[in-house]
Amino acid sequence: MTATARRYHLISLDDLGPGELDRVVRLGVDFAERRTHGEPLSGTVVGVYFRKTSTRTRTSFSAAALRLGARIISFGPDDLQEKTGESSADTGRVLARMLDALVARTAGSTEELRAWARQESMSVINAMSAAEHPTQAVTDLITLHRRFGGVTGRRVLYLGEGNNTAAALALGLARFPGTELHLRTPQGYGLDGDVLARSREYAAETGAFVEERHDLDHLPDGIDAVYTTRWQTTGTTKPDPHWRSAFVPFRVHSALFDRYPEAAFMHDLPAHRGDEVTADVLDGPRSIAFDQAENKVYAAMAVLEWCLRDG
Known part of the structure; x- marks a missing residue:
């Protein structure tokens, strides 16, 4: 990974172009069947931000990031300054300058995720919104x-x-x-x-x-x-x-x-x-x-x- 690598977002399955969903699925199957996979995400930092409870999705993304060589920072619903009144937009702008990816479960509208994704330095991944659970x-x-x-x-x-x-x-x-x-x-x-x-x-x-x-x-x-x-x-x-x-x-x-x-x-x-x-x-x-x-x-x-x- 390079410091200037472009990041991609997954907020809805609509974000995946023709053939891309199939490639992601096949990549997942390949990960499941391979004994070794290296650490292709070495040097990256992944934020895991869940405002709602989660067992499988939160654990899976944390484990996945670690298995791929990334480091993770986990945030609970009371950990960020949003809790004290900072705007969601400002929170997103700050996180985008510090993280390579943000896996977020808001359980609300995807519009907030879309707002966070209006940059190319931090990937935004929808870990479940009210409308869709793409992962x-x-x-x-x-x-x-x-x-x-x-x-x-x-x-x-x-x-x-x-x-x-x-x-x-x-x-x-x-x-x-x-x-x-x-x-x-x-x-x-x-x-x-x-x-x-x-x-x-x-x-x-x-x-x-x-x-x-x-x-x-x-x-x-x-x-x-x-x-x-x-x-x-x-x-x-x-x-x-x-x-x-x-x-x-x-x-x-x-x-x-x-x-x-x-x-x-x-x-x-x-x-x-x-x-x-x-x-x-x-x-x-x-x-x-x-x-x-x-x-x-x-x-x-x-x-x-x-x-x-x-x-």
Whole structure:
């Protein structure tokens, strides 16, 4: 790395041009399968700033940076002068003069991340915003690749809220030829309309398929993976006190999962057994949820190398 190397940002999967998402996924798979990888990020400093709780994403980016030879500085929600009134813009300007990359979970709008990214000396990586969880999608695609030997043509059934994980999954999976994403979301808790439209635009270009329904009628056949997420997304609340009644029909239980005897089960974790998934499915032999969690490290390694590459 050189002091004048240009930095790249990953705030949305939309930031990746044609073919770049596939290259990032393949890089992550390569990291997973290689015994050694050197220290390509030696001499860089990565900031890890989480305003919201995190187990997998925070640990994976910290571990990834260290494995690639970078040094890390971790910030919690009360550690920066934003807490005492400094503007977010000033905080970003200062950090950009000291760090090579900032991995940030704001759980709010991506506009703040976009503002921090208006420079080329510090990469900004979205570790989950309210709208999208792009590095989770990279993880999911790496998981599908490692499980099935590739992403092209994979068919996924997603049940639950159209949250930031579902948004990223739709924007990511639709970039791969012949894939299918069947979303089954409760009425009123579906995917954001703009995200659904963009994912369908990608699908039209690649020959993929994205469908959303708000019932469990006409479930697809031949699914490779059944995917669900926690009903209560981290850092959010639902205004309707009776929201759970709308979600119960979308629980992944053995009767539903057994419709697909060859399918794997995926979950971004943390899981609430008995809510979005029953314990026998999550802890069963076809669950790859904890493999998925491990793959977050390789996804983080791939994203960091992509963002901090010379060029």
